[in-house]
Amino acid sequence: MSYLRLDQLSQSSLTETDPSTPTARPVSVLVVDDHALIRAAMSQLLSSQREIKQVVSSQNYAEAEAQASRLHPDIIWLDMHVAHSDSIAEIHRLRRLSPDSRIVALADVEDEQEAFAAIMAGAQGYRSKQDIDFDDIMSVIHALCRGEFVLRPELLTRMMQRLRAAALPLWGTDNGVGSRVLLRSGDINQLVHLTTREREILQLISQGLRDRDIAEGLHISEKTVQKHVQSILSKLGAQNRTEAAYLILHQPAS
Secondary structure (H helix, E strand, O other): OOOOOHHHHHHOOOOOOOOOOOOOOOEEEEEEOOOHHHHHHHHHHHHOOOOEEEEEEEOOHHHHHHHHHHHOOOEEEEEOOOOOOOHHHHHHHHHHHOOOOEEEEEEOOOOHHHHHHHHHHOOOEEEEHHHOOHHHHHHHHHHHHOOOOEOOHHHHHHHHHHHHHHHOOEEOOOOOOOOEEOOOOOOHHHHHHOOHHHHHHHHHHHOOOOHHHHHHHHOOOHHHHHHHHHHHHHHHOOOOHHHHHHHHHOOOOO
8 A cells, every 4th residue: 555654654744734835724534444554654644734633543434434423524534445345335324424524535446437436425536545645645635625526637537528428418519410319308218118126226326336336235146237237228228327327317206
């Protein structure tokens, strides 16, 4: 984990805040990680910052939920890969318990599908531990406090392309040449052709869940989920999961 450079912690440029740097209101941070060394290092680093008023840590999601409910921290630094836990479901829970907290999800290795699921679940940022160092940590926290989303530029670009494809009813040139109708009249009516299980899976897809997470939640195999997804796309005439999710998210209220 590249940001865990314990031997360099005492030499980090962040151990003393430059008094000439303007600071916002004091910030509270909840660090959630199942590695004791990471929790200790992060607590030591953050506690040395004048703008950090409180640092608390949790070794699992149950503790994190209790801390979030009690303290309502400004920032939640969330390890996505705590053992035997569902990180996407945890983001949903933390958002309900502490709606004003800004969550940054930390992954061992960047995964675009996981990043999309985390953001759709309510995270404010997603970063790989492989490309964040001690010197980046306060920059990430500052960006979160400003209300910015924290993702690598390349990942942000790909995610915005996916969201744009899902959100625009029409996408094409001014003269209509090459126009692509994403949501056609009658498309939403195709939802009636889905089975109960397919609608259930499509609803979970619209929440940003991955095939693996859906399979675990429904107690079926990931291969079975993938077969259902192909059937959903075929019945809806959708080119991808994002378009299919758009249809169910924009169906008229019954």
